[in-house]
Amino acid sequence: ERLIEKQHEINETTNGFVVVDPSxxxxxxxIEAV
Structure with missing residues (x-):
């Protein structure tokens, strides 16, 4: 399943993720590497 909602698009990056809201x-x- 894709974890992308209709209102929010989530893009994973190498060190975390990016969220783009409707506006x-x-x-x-x-995310800091341990």
Whole structure:
């Protein structure tokens, strides 16, 4: 299954993921490597 909702598009990156909300705002979450 794809974990992409109708309202939110989630793009995984090498160090986290990026979320684009309906208003076009892009929020990037960075995950620090342990």
């Amino acid at each position: 076009g705002i892009t929020v990037q979450f960075e």
